Amino acid sequence: QEAGFNHVLLKKIFHDEEKFVVHEPLPGCVQFSDEGAANHNLICKAYDQPGIDLFIYNKNHYGKNKISKFPLRQSLQASQSISNLHKLNAAATIFAEQTLEVIEQGVFHNDVIFVGNKDHLLYHEKSFIEQGKVFNKIKENYGDKLHCIEIAEKDLSVTKAVSSYFFNSQLISTTDSQMAIIAPVECQEDKTTADLLNTIISSNDNLINEVHFVSCRQSMKNGGGPACLRLRVILTDNEQKSINKNFILSDELYLRLTSWVKKHYRDELSLQDLLDPLLCEEIYIALDELTTLLSLGSIYPFQA
Structure with missing residues (x-):
């Protein structure tokens, strides 16, 4: 997988x-x-x-x-x-x-x-x-x-x-x-x-x-x-120019990624949290925002 x-x-x-x-x-x-x-x-x-x-x-x-x-x-x-x-x-x-x-x-x-x-x-x-x-x-x-x-x-x-x-x-x-x-x-x-x-x-x-x-x-x-x-x-150098520009780290992208992490990344995760079905929804929302941020399109099965 x-x-x-x-x-x-x-x-x-x-x-x-x-x-x-x-x-x-x-x-x-x-x-x-x-x-x-x-x-x-x-x-x-x-x-x-x-x-x-x-x-x-x-x-x-x-x-x-x-x-x-x-x-x-x-x-x-x-x-x-x-x-x-x-x-x-x-x-x-x-x-x-x-x-x-x-x-x-x-x-x-x-x-x-x-x-x-x-x-x-x-x-x-x-x-x-x-x-x-x-x-x-x-x-x-x-x-x-x-x-x-x-x-x-x-x-x-x-x-x-x-x-x-x-x-x-x-x-x-x-x-x-x-x-x-x-x-x-x-x-x-x-x-x-x-x-x-x-x-x-x-x-x-x-x-x-x-x-x-x-x-x-x-x-x-x-x-x-x-x-x-x-x-x-x-x-x-020529090959590097052909890479998808959305994956080249810049100051602007760094700030956007940092903001995404602060918004979505939990400081701690307990066993009880893993039993919560809303955790899955929370992860889907975070990944959906990340793929939008990087202009990836739909790459996860839940986005199909």
């Missing part, structure tokens, strides 16, 4: 069919269990140049799977299907498998233990099965210099990486020759992670020269750090 709704919404955002294709969701079955961008990285010199597509999975529906106390949420078949749908170059597409050890410690997505931007990769030494072979293949296929920053277990345990969401940071380009890390404030408060970040931004071996700490504790308590708070879509 969520995938179907997101498909409708994304088609509204990327509505120019000459520039964008929004594919239908994969079938909703165990063979195609897919957690999306959290398990994919594009390795490239520049955003408008070809690169290496790295897909990470943790189960193979047609192979022998490991037994984990946590659900294995990304199938090889889903990643392969996405690659095929996007007609990616097979020679520049790599599928890497997560280790059971990190899954058992709470690495439910690859972006909990790996972050990348362009040709800069920051990751834990226990990220993948046969990790050395994976990176040798990446380097061989990439054919240019890669900035690989591998963090050893002795310097940062998987357990602390998960609790601090060190790797669930955003790594972004601020200029063509500089990058910044947007990290959760937990990484600033912990000496181990703070020291690691200082080492990275002080190094002359990479382009990362800034770190910004943000407080996103509400999201962290629900399993999401800075990287989980965005859907990263790489666009050229």
